[in-house]
Amino acid sequence: MTTMRAKAGCxxxxxxxxxxxxxxxLPVLALLVASPLGAASLQxxxxxxxxxxxKPFTNFFIVSNGSEEELRVRIYPxxxxxxxxxxxxxxxxxxxxxAPWLVLNPRRVTLKPGERRIIRFSVxxxxxxxxxxxxxxxxxxxxxxxPKPLAPGQAQRQLGLQINLLTKLGVSLYGAFGEKQHxxxxxxxxxxxxxxxxxxxxxxxxxxxxxxxxxxxxxLLNDKGEAVQQATENLVLQRExxxxxxxxxxxxxxxxxxxxxxxLSRDLKVFERTYPVEVKATPTS
Numbered sequence: 001m002t003t004m005r006a007k008a009g010c011x012x013x014x015x016x017x018x019x020x021x022x023x024x025x026l027p028v029l030a031l032l033v034a035s036p037l038g039a040a041s042l043q044x045x046x047x048x049x050x051x052x053x054x055k056p057f058t059n060f061f062i063v064s065n066g067s068e069e070e071l072r073v074r075i076y077p078x079x080x081x082x083x084x085x086x087x088x089x090x091x092x093x094x095x096x097x098x099a100p101w102l103v104l105n106p107r108r109v110t111l112k113p114g115e116r117r118i119i120r121f122s123v124x125x126x127x128x129x130x131x132x133x134x135x136x137x138x139x140x141x142x143x144x145x146x147p148k149p150l151a152p153g154q155a156q157r158q159l160g161l162q163i164n165l166l167t168k169l170g171v172s173l174y175g176a177f178g179e180k181q182h183x184x185x186x187x188x189x190x191x192x193x194x195x196x197x198x199x200x201x202x203x204x205x206x207x208x209x210x211x212x213x214x215x216x217x218x219x220l221l222n223d224k225g226e227a228v229q230q231a232t233e234n235l236v237l238q239r240e241x242x243x244x245x246x247x248x249x250x251x252x253x254x255x256x257x258x259x260x261x262x263x264l265s266r267d268l269k270v271f272e273r274t275y276p277v278e279v280k281a282t283p284t285s
Contacts, residue, residue, distance in 0.1 A: 041067035042167040044140050053098075053125040053134065053177040061119040061171065063140055065111035072143040075107050075119055077136045080170070084203070084244045096239060098134040098175050101125050123175055131178030132209030133239050137170040180210040184237060184263050184271040186245075191259060193251065193279055200259060200275070201246045206237040214265040218247050220277070221258045228252055254281040 043064040051057040065071045077099035079091045091097075103122045111117060121138070144166060189202035198220065206212055213236050220229040229249045237243060247261075257277040263270045 041065065041165070042071060042073065042140060042142050042169060044169050044171055046171070048172050048174075050174045050176070051123070053123070053129060053175040056122060056124045057175065058120070058122045060121065061138070061140075062116055063109065063111070063119055064116045065113060068113050070113065070145070071111045072145065073109050073111065074141045074143055075104055075109070075138065076141070077102050077104070077138050077173075079135070080137045082238055082241055082243070084242055086243055096132075096134050097136055098123060098125070098173065099136040102136065102138075102173070104138070123173070125175065125177065129177040133174055133176045133180060133211060135172065135174045135211070135239070137172055139168060139170050141168045142166045174211065176210060181208040182210060182212050182265055182268060182270045183208040184212055184214070186261060186271060186273050187242075189273065189275060191275055191277055193277065195251065195282060197248045197251050198259065198277060198279070199246055199248045200261070201244075203242050204235075204237060204245045205242045206239060208270075209239060211239055212237045212263075212265050212270060214263045214270055216247070217262045217264070218249060219260045219262075220249055220252060221260060223256055228257075252279055254279050 043066055045062050045064075049059060051059075063073060063075075079094040079097035079099060080088045081091055081094065082088055101124050103124065105120050109117050109119070183206075185205045185207055187203040187205050189200060192199045192201065200218070213234075215232055215234050217232045218230060219227040222228050229252060231247060231249055233247060235243075235245075249259075255278075257279065258274050259277050260272070260274045262272045
């Protein structure tokens with residue numbers, strides 16, 4: 001998340017736009033990597049953790065200041081839920097939130113230019129957990145510094161503008177207890193054929209007990225079972241998430257076809273659906 005604060009005279013305007021890293025956002029999700037998440041100023045690594053909740057888990061983040069100015073950073077956990085349009089919302093409480101079991105140290109740091117700090121964390125799961133995956137996002141939020149004084153006479157100028165960019169980054173933590181189950185369904189599927197394309201619309205529903213990072217492959221098959229067109233899309237479904245989804249293929253020649261969808265997660269097939277498609281000849285005037 002990047003914050004822009006513009007100051008002109010005595011007026012201050014704040015604009016916010018968000019980024020959740022590979023979660024969530026970022027999603028966004030990739031395997032645990034060592035490369036840092038962030039802009040040139042505030043950087044955080046790793047960008048993701050996955051671990052078992054059968055015992056306490058301890059690890060650390062590395063937060064860095066790549067700018068030429070001192071940075072103040074607040075560190076806190078927050079549950080993030082994604083709606084049907086995959087828009088994130090931060091929630092104070094949720095049954096799947098592991099933030100109540102999370103200990104962060106420290107929760108605020110001041111970084112000099114070029115400085116790196118280690119932020120340690122520990123997850124201490126309670127007893128009698130139900131099987132499945134729990135999660136939270138640890139946010140690293142850059143705090144605004146003291147405004148710089150205006151040069152003599154600058155206040156009397158027609159316009160004085162000072163812009164500061166503030167960064168907010170999120171790192172996903174996934175903890176699983178017991179066996180993870182990956183199951184996805186495509187609900188309310190509807191196929192539309194127009195002059196240019198064959199479009200499938202539906203709802204991808206995560207029916208398992210953990211998030212799914214998968215590749216969806218669409219194949220348009222002719223009457224011989226041969227793929228005349230295909231397309232792929234990579235996406236993430238959080239636990240209990242239902243997401244509106246559509247995929248489009250170029251309109252083929254008139255004829256009878258089947259549209260097959262396959263979802264693969266780490267070489268595991270989590271769903272497969274096939275639908276008949278009839279492409280009629282376009283009427284000529």
